[in-house]
Amino acid sequence: MxxxxxxxxxxxxxxxxxxxxxxxxxxxxxxxxxxxxxxxxGVDFAGGTVVQVKYDTTAPIDEMRDSLKTNEIFSGASISEFGSPDEVVIRMKTSTGNVTTDIGDLTREALKGTGNYEIRRVDIVGPTVxxxxxxxxxxxxxxxxxxxxxxxxxxxxxxxxxxxxxxxxxxxxxxxxxxxxxxxxxxxxxxxxxxxxxxxxxxxxxxxxxxxxxxxxxxxxxxxxxxxxxxxxxxxxxxxxxxxxxxxxxxxxxxxxxxxxxxxxxxxxxxxxxxxxxxxxxxxxxxxxxxxDVKNYHVKLAAKAQKNIEKQRIREQFESGVM
The missing domain is CATH 1.20.1640.10 (Multidrug efflux transporter AcrB transmembrane domain)
Structure with a gap:
């Protein structure tokens, strides 16, 4: 078209x-x-932890900040909306090295009493990775x-x-x-x-x-x-x-x-x-x-064409038994 x-x-x-x-x-x-x-x-390159939380209603960000302060693991964490007022992302620049610690469980414990919510995603990337x-x-x-x-x-x-x-x-x-x-x-x-x-x-x-x-x-x-x-x-x-x-x-x-x-x-x-x-x-x-250089380019094209003609001539002579 x-x-x-x-x-x-x-x-x-x-x-x-x-x-x-x-x-x-x-x-x-x-x-x-x-x-x-x-x-x-982001976390992929700098390392750290990302927790995505979704509430039934508008996320109480100020209340969440106060609740997270009760656990030093969340020290320095940032909270921001994630596409809609009822969904937020908690970002931490550090990641826990303790394999027995579930950051999702810690987040649930810290956010008790802030409303009805669910933990949708937890991404952890170490600084070396x-x-x-x-x-x-x-x-x-x-x-x-x-x-x-x-x-x-x-x-x-x-x-x-x-x-x-x-x-x-x-x-x-x-x-x-x-x-x-x-x-x-x-x-x-x-x-x-x-x-x-x-x-x-x-x-x-x-x-x-x-x-x-x-x-x-x-x-x-x-x-x-x-x-x-x-x-x-x-x-x-x-x-x-x-x-x-x-x-x-x-x-x-x-x-x-x-x-x-x-x-x-x-x-x-x-x-x-x-x-x-x-x-x-x-x-x-x-x-x-x-x-x-257009002229030089045409010279190269002509030389290449001549070389191909010569190759074809030699091939035909070889196939006909005349060398």
Missing amino acids: EFFKYTRTFNFMGKSKAAMVFSILIVLASYALLLTKGLNY GAELKEKGIMSLVLAVIGILIYVAFRFEWRFAVASIVALVHDVSIALGAITLVGLDVNLDVLAALLTILGYSLNDTIIVFDRIREGITKNRGIDLGETINESVTRTLARTTLTSLTTFFVVFTLFMFGGEIIHAFAFTLLVGVVVGTYSSVFVASPILLWFGF
């Missing part, structure tokens, strides 16, 4: 400098937030970026690979800045969202690069900037429809999916918008600014 007709070529490269300045400012602002405010690591999860999470992001670099360099050319990596770093940086700005807990769900952003943004960028390579191959005499404009314009309908459908699905999860996937959905929302933007205004202009 085609909602957008390809009738004229938009001058995306003419807006590339302004877009790049905007991107640099946003990325620098994200790094400034990361340095000053820092990421708020949390540090290990954090290390492996960072390693997974680094390995994903390295794998993408190798893949794109092998499939296209090294300038395409560098341009795609710059776009991915741009996307992840802004997503982390947005997470820091709103104060979301960084846990395994957020890590999964960041890895999803890498895949989504790369897929969008590869489609644009395929069009650019196709345009370079067909239009030998056209300027690279004009080829990029034409290629991006031809993918505009696909990019718009894909991004909008993905955005609406993730937005629905964000609005109605519940507090448990709130951070995951928010990270993806930012990633979908930024990933679509970077495919057009970050990856493509970098390819142009890196001095991609």
Whole structure:
């Protein structure tokens, strides 16, 4: 289904400098937030204990705080609403090392007399396990970026690979800045969202690069900037429809999916918008600014074609018994 007709070529490269300045400012602002405010690591990475409690009516948070003070295990615990006024989460930065101690039973004992409630979830992560999860999470992001670099360099050319990596770093940086700005807990769900952003943004960028390579191959005499404009314009309908459908699905999860996937959905929302933007205004202009040589590219294509012809000729001679 085609909602957008390809009738004229938009001058995306003419807006590339302004877009790049905007991107640099946003990325620098994200790094400034990361340095000053820092990421708020959740239990998965920082270690600690999370207890989810649901009341029949509105949770008496002040009364709960007073009740928890009777047990020193809950010293420094924070209580906050979890999606609705009748459901709360108790977070503690420390976890009990005593395997015979049931934190759920301790919570029930401490909250006696605060109303009718049920313990829905108890998550305990030790500091050693949390540090290990954090290390492996960072390693997974680094390995994903390295794998993408190798893949794109092998499939296209090294300038395409560098341009795609710059776009991915741009996307992840802004997503982390947005997470820091709103104060979301960084846990395994957020890590999964960041890895999803890498895949989504790369897929969008590869489609644009395929069009650019196709345009370079067909239009030998056209300027690279004009080829990029034409290629991006031809993918505009696909990019718009894909991004909008993905955005609406993730937005629905964000609005109605519940507090448990709130951070995951928010990270993806930012990633979908930024990933679509970077495919057009970050990856493509970098390819142009890196001095991609169209003539040299055609020389390489001609040499490769000649080599394939020579291989075919030798194969035919071998099959016919003439060598």
